[in-house]
Amino acid sequence: MSTKLERDFYLQPTLTVACDLLGKLFVVKKRGGSLSGRIVETEAYIGQDDLACHARSGRTRRNWVMFEQGGLTYVYFVYGMYNMLNIVAEPKDAPAAVLIRALEPVDGIKAMQRRRGTTDLRALTSGPGKLCQALGITVADSGRDLTENGWHVIDDGHKVEQIGRSGRIGIREATEKLWRFYDEESRFVSGPKSVQPRRTMKKTMKEN
DNA sequence: ATAACGATCCAG
């Protein structure tokens, strides 16, 4: 059995969404077929009090999607060359999103290899910039509703045994927040995996 | 108006 995630899933608290997205399939429709990957690493960015969050200074031309209801994509451009894929969480006007940091390639691996210029499976989607390049995701895809026809997230029954937790990668502010989550067993997580502090946890968690 | 800096990646 395989079910599409609906609105009620995305409207949940951001940390719940970030944890529960692990193990799900992210699917994009392209000319010539679908591409998909299993989500193995995520990060939460939550509200105006989170100094690492794009919404910290209020609504802008770039981040307006974060203020919409959960279930939309928020894609932005950084470092002059990389796109970052986020999934908006929580109800409208509660700005929050989950950064998709790494996938395990599943469908359309040939196309991903062509876009990435390598055949190494581990190099295909093991990073937020890499996976956008592999799946051909750009800022033009920001604002897509994942509950409508087209792109979506699928629960195919896969279970993640151990979820790892750490500080978020590549930020300077709010480094004390342990809002990065990843599948301990996956070899497709972005490196280095030695980001401190690390500690494992059970299934879903709802506290900071 | 201008300058600094990214939720990164890759080569050397």
Next chain:
DNA sequence: TGGATCGTTATG
């Protein structure tokens, strides 16, 4: 460990 590369944001 540094350079690529450019839109966004902070500052004068």
